[in-house]
Amino acid sequence: MSDAPAIARAADALARATPDALATRARGLSDRAIAWIFVAPTIALLLAINIFPLIWTVYLSFTNYRANRLNQTVEWVGTRNYERILTDPDIWHNMQVTAHFVLWTIVLQVLIGFTLAWLINRKFRGADLWTTIIVLPMMLSPAVVGNFWTFLYQPQIGLFNYVVTFFTGAPVSSFEMIGSVALAPWAIVIVDTWMWTPFVMLICLAGLRSIPESIYEAAEIDRASAWRQFWTITVPMVAPFLMLAVLFRAIENFKMFDLVVELTSGGPGSTTELASINLKREAFEKWRTGYSSAFAIILFVTVFGLANIYVKALNRVKGR
Incomplete structure (x- = not known):
């Protein structure tokens, strides 16, 4: 029992x-x-x-390996590849071109994207239709976009030159965007901005719609002007979303390849030769595999380090 x-x-x-x-x-x-x-x-x-x-x-990256040579003897060269890259003026030129491209695309995309998001958030009639139309460019393949804008940039028949002529009165053939040393860098900036501004707009729109209406109602009770509400409520609360968009676009544009290759192939000369394009040429045209591996590691460490610093700043903005 x-x-x-x-x-x-x-x-x-x-x-x-x-x-x-x-x-x-x-x-x-x-x-x-x-x-x-x-x-x-x-x-x-x-x-x-x-x-x-x-x-x-x-x-x-520490060897002299070449992928196009069979039965080769791989020699350990230590840090020689890294030293050659860091002292090569052509590499620094590629990094400057990349920095110019990344900086201006981010500035334009943030300004235009936030403005579009602010306008669409006003919930006017047909806002959903306009949102769909604006988002269309980012749905296209970069190869398709590159070929499409190459045609638009044609000096004689391209629509872009006719638009510029309409506003400036200059001859149609005077703007050779992708064949000009001065204008080619801006040509790729314009195309990337056209294609990826909708992405920034969507992130900003999500940030704007996450702000409670009660905050604006309280500000109106305190007789805060629309301008003051924008700078003290809208901008601070959307700032984390903006910073997130900047992070995504900076990483993507730092490794940009296909769009620029379709537009300019890095030309004229090396005016638009981004670091990623030079890396591809070293690896698959010159077949300097060890050298290009060191270059890839340098780019990886650069992006990874900057992204880490930026994420820490983003967390401080979010109050973590």
């Missing part, structure tokens, strides 16, 4: 146990073990796709 309470508790626990739990316990597997069984293939795939190529690239 003394074992009756223990037997009753065991029977009650058995009755409450689910069939899945019983099967799991029968196999001797915990919930954590089952989770790892499902997650492990994904982790292994990510390691194979991301981590291993990174480690292999780091190794190649």
Whole structure:
């Protein structure tokens, strides 16, 4: 009779146990073990796709390896590739071109994107239709956009020159955007801004619509002007969203390749040769694999370091 309470508790626990739990316990597997069984293939795939190529690239960056040579003797050259890159004036020119492109595309996209988001957030009639129309460019392939704007930039028949002529009165053939040393950098800035401003607009629009209406109502009760409401409520509360958009666009534009290749191929000369284009030429035209691997690591460390600093600043703005 003394074992009756223990037997009753065991029977009650058995009755409450689910069939899945019983099967799991029968196999001797915990919930954590089952989770790892499902997650492990994904982790292994990510390691194979991301981590291993990174480690292999780091190794190649210290060698004179060339991918187009079979049965070659790979020589360990230490930091020689890094020293040559950091002292090469052509590389620094590519970085300056990249910085110019990144800076001006971000400035224009933030200004135009925020303005469009502010206008659409006013909820006028047809706002949804205009939002759809504005978002269309970012849905296109960069290769398609590059070819499309190459045609628009044609000196004789391109629509862009006729628009400029209409406003300035200059001859149609006087604006050779992608063939001019002075205008080619701005040509790619214009195209990237046209294509990706809608992305910034959507992020800003999400920020604007996340602001509670009660805050504006309280400001109106305090007789705050619309201008004061904009600078003390709208801008501070949308700032984290703006900074997030800047982070995304800066990373993407730092590694921009396909759009610029379709428009100018880095020309005329090296006027629009971004760091990514030079990296491709070193790796797949000159076949200097070790050298280009070192260049890729330098670019990776640069972007990763700047992104880390920026994320810390973003967290401070968000008050974390």
